[in-house]
Amino acid sequence: MRTDILLMASAASAFPFMSPGLDKEKRMEDLTKRTEQTRTAGQELGRRAIVAANNQKRDLVTGLLGGGLIGGVLQPLSGILADLDIPTPQGFGLKEIPGDDPDHQFIAPQASDVRGLCPSLNTLANYGYISRDGITSFAEAANAAQTAWGFGYDLSTFLSALGLIAGGDLLSGKYSIGGADARVPNSLGPALGIAKHGTFEIDGSISRQDNYFGDQSNFIPSRWHTIRKQAETAGSGYFNEDMWIANQKYNYENSKNTNPEFNGGAKYLAVSLAERAFMYRAFPNGTTPEVADAANIEPFWLANEFPEHWFRRNDPYGLPELALDLVNLYAGYPFLPGVNDGLDNFIPLDDDISTKTPNQLMCFILTNIFDTVPGQVQPLLAENIDTFAGLISGVVSPFFGNFECEAVNSFSAPGQSCATADKKCTDPAGDATNPFDNTGMLADTPAPGKPLTNQY
Secondary structure: OHHHHHHHHHHHHHOHHHOOOOOHHHHHHHHHHHHHHHHHHHHHHHHHHHHHHHHHHHHHHHHHHEOOEEOOEEOOEOHHHOOOOOOOOOOOOOOEOOOOOHHHOOOOOOOOOOOOOOHHHHHHHHOOOOOOOOEEEHHHHHHHHHHHHOEOHHHHHHHHHHHHHHHOEOOOOEEEOOOOOOOOOOOOOOOOOOOOEOOOEOOOOOOOOOHHHOOOOOOOHHHHHHHHHHHHHOOOOOOOHHHHHHHHHHHHHHHHHHOOOOEEOHHHHHHHHHHHHHHHHOOOOOOOOOOOOHHHHHHHHHHOOOOOOOEOOOOOEOHHHHHHHHHHHHHHOOOOOEEEOOOOOEEEOOOOHHHOOHHHHHHHHHHHHOOEOOHHHOOOHHHHHHHHHHHHHHHOHHHHHHHOOOOOOOOEOOOOOOOEOOEOOOOOOOOOOOOOOOOOOOOOOOOOOOOOOOOO
16 A cells, blocks of 8 residues: 555656646646657657767768868868868967068058958958958968968868858858859859858947848948947956957847847857957957057958057967857856847847856857858758758868867858948948048057047
């Protein structure tokens, strides 16, 4: 008898609907709940089986296309991607950029040259570290990021691969740093360029308005004036980590409260934090790497030029360093990732970012940042998806081995390009008739090492 009672108690504990003390309605409610839990568990098992199958397929694709690291260096791909040039490790150490190198002096872009929304890429093009016409490639951009900025081989390759995946031609490795351009081959379909909304250009941008409100391609000086004020108040006159935490909070809350289509999901988390980390890690003068002053940051943003006597970093800035900075930035303002489905209807991401370690955060970013399939393969998605999966597996995932990430093999449709028939994705040139004119904004920039003071 006692055994039966114990069994009933155990069953009632595991299955509340079996408790004799519950009324019929409550039992049915608990039974329904338990059934749903079982169904969910079954779906999870099914999902895992699909992931395992996809991983097997991915491993096959990787084996066919090659890639991977030997001695920390990427190996050539094979098969359909055999002609894709692979980035190579560049020298690093404190060095004046551009210095007196005759091949890398400033030349203003010509009418036929492409410029986009990224000040660092625009600057690299203006100085010839990448092609001056703004049509770069996977290997060229990755090598330039090492040479000019002092980024690590791993981070440089990751960023350039993202550019290629986001809007380039996979077979040739070429992509436009702005919108779609006829000089980029359309081997698998239309290559859209990297300046479209939703990849590098996101809601809550440092210097552009949200896509929902119209033209998100033009630099808006008023936003930079806000940044200067935040540097004064939160950064003690400098564009440091504290200042960018304040800026992250301001832009996130502004977009969340005013943009009914605000997309602040996983990709926003990754890009918004990373672009702010680069501000005080890549742009400060390598002679004073901890001093994120206006004299060494504003020329990049306001003129797409290197400051005078500017030196790149002495030590390479790679993925592990970025991971720590992302965690610190997020800890400073642990916002909730999610999307708006109309104003006052914010749907949070079903993942607690605040509990993630640097390794877990980087895996989360890797898993989500490559969920964009370029428009190039949309017409023939099934035929081409393995090629893109092979690129990620062959030249990106190997750098994340130390983070112990699971495979990345999922994609979604691209965002809208900012380049249309009647406009280009370019920063304004300082035309007095341009409402976004930024002429003269550098005039009141303080000397190197000096904080922003008495600007307002």
